[in-house]
Amino acid sequence: MNARQASMVQPATLEQRGTYVPFTTPLLSLGRVRTDERQDLVLVLSPLDDGEGAYIVPWKALPDLGSMSVHDRVLSEIIDERRAVTPPLMRECVLETARTGLAGPGAAIAARKAVALEQRAALQTQFAMIASLLMALEFDISGLLALDPGGDAWQQPARELLSGMGERLGMTASRFYARSAALARVIAPLGFAKGMDFGRFRRLLSDLTSLAESFQCWGEAERSGIGDCAIEAAELASQTALLADGIVAQFDKRTEDPRWMLVDWQREATMISAISNRLSWLLDGWDYIVAIWGHVLNEKIVAQRETMVQLMPALPLIPMSEVGALSEMPTIPSLPPALGRVRRGQIDIDMVARLELSKAWDGSK
């Protein structure tokens, strides 16, 4: 058993773990939002130093903790307005805030790019679904392929194809199109298993596996006590990736046959959405850890150690409700007491810059 007793720190469910809030004020960084028993929003902060448990701060009291960055004031207002306690809602709030440029111009550009990519991903997913149906229903599309997509000459035969497909599935062309668009929106965050462009969760899952490898290598090369913590963090990342793989497999099975999805589309959209949501909860927070670690790897070893110490108490633990698929108890990384994180009231320019850079991360490297 790890030094930190599981019962003291391990959340019971994903919802109880809360949703990661990417604040840029170091004092609030790596906190999680959830509701309390009165359904009021609270921020859950990991313990200081080697302390156990967590700090629960009422949302309205956040400004009293110290000077918040303007970015965080805006983000906290939007979260409060929309009661954004789920990862998808949080993502909307985060991108909207980042687009203002209050976390730097890089973050603003990355947010705009992310929104554009998501819109494109939904369209691509819809096209992929239609293409797969065309093949499954054995339509001849050789004539259509010879035309300029979207051009005048292309539109008429394309409409006819849609009508033909709708007819075969027992619905009108417009209903067929609307259903495929609605389904594409819920599928797009993962995308199809055989899709050309993986959805963002699949990319994140691949990044998480690389992160586990990176933590492991770094930990083995690091001779201080932080090295051992990094190895534990690698284990936690691997366990999370393993659980996520299981959810992705369920998703892929569910989205295997687009015909079935379109016929019973409401039920299927609900099921697919539930699987996708569960994955978003499980992976929540890891994207920022991937980004922060990705940036700091190009910095000096001292910055890497400081970052590892900062990240350690805030790693997304696997809740008890999710451990079923694991063959052993999930890892709970902890720092030796002497290396505990120190929260400072003063503004740490370097730390703020590092947190802001994580928002500008596009993972392209």
Add this chain to the structure above:
Amino acid sequence: MTENARVETANDSLETLEKPLEQISDRKFREVIGLLEKARELPGVKRVLEQIRPRLRRVRPPRPRTLRRLFYVPAEDLLTFENSLEVPGHVSREAIALAWSYVQQHGDPAQWAVLQNDFGPTAGDDAAELAVGKRLWVWTGAILAAGLKAAGADRQVRRDLVGDRSELFPEMEAIAVLLRFGAAVENMKSLLPLKPIRVITPDHLLVIRELIQNNSGGNPATAFVLAMAATARMAVPAELVRHISQMQTGLSRGNHLNLTERLQSVTLAAMDQAAARIERAREGDPLDRADAVRELVQAVAAAQQGFKVEGQAKRDLLRLRASAEQAVLEIVVDAGQRVTAAIEGGAAAPLEDQVKAENNLLALRKCGVFAGAVGLDGKVNEVLGRVTQTFRQRSAVLLNGLSNPTMAPDGEAGAVEEQVYWVVRMLELAGNADEADRVRRTGMGLVRQQRRPR
């Protein structure tokens, strides 16, 4: 092309290589590293490898544990890629490589086999590895010390030790000391926080005093090497040297003075190099530059506070103080000008220019933290105040335009919003978060009013 010109061209190309190396994929990065490692002896290559070491650590699997790596451990904080004459008190990689090959050749092969055999199963067990290390260091330290003793009278031993590089003898002697007291050095490391140690506490000083007092045996040369092993763990070595000068080191008064003088001289030389590096990197990232200047300023302040220097050393210290002041002034003036110049472009400027403006502003703020140590906090505040005033004027124009529909700023609503957020961001980066937020609230309130259908 002359040899010098060829070397300069190679150095120039390598400098331009560092940035792209940060951007290429891991796979390509590994390939380039493979090529660079083959060309390790070429001028500038070691520096490039040092520069990209952090990424190298991630991309390349950890190097296999070997007795050789274990042998290097007590000296690791003092190792340098540079020529050791340029970094006094340190140990060049060339010297330690020679020391390794000497002890390999002159150590009893049977004893090597025993150590190798005991080392193998220690993988993943730090305590067991340390136990083998302690035996290795004491044994090889004695071999090296015996060689160094014999070298005075025996030319062949001299050649075996350093080849034709007689200037490496002082480093070989330092390595012998570090090996002999390897266990004590490692014990010190385990009792101190991770390097760089930013705040030196009485507990830290106690650990360092014990290292020097219990192991130097009254020998100032040994005490110097052990003190260097401790100063290498400090963020501001001058700060520790100041404490050591007042410490009971167990040396005679004369030897203690000698130790202090040597440490001060080495520290001043390192500060001199830091000042030269800052001077050379004028066009670099302003934040990195501010960090480098902070280290110099802190070192100068610590040295001025605690070094008892006379003559040339005193003049050197005064010169360094002047260099530190000059470096702070340059950043402050330069950053102030660049930020002011960026105001014109505002939110519409290209990304790169916006990032530069932000970094210059942050560099200015960073200087505000340490400029007081060289009496320049007033100058920093003056420049920050001036740029803040310009942002205030800019925000006043924007808010005025928004509150008066007939004077509404040009452009689409989205562009106006961008301008408001930009000025809010700059006001915040200049250190006025609350004021920035007030501008944001007022500005966004007005933007919303503007958008309402009339």
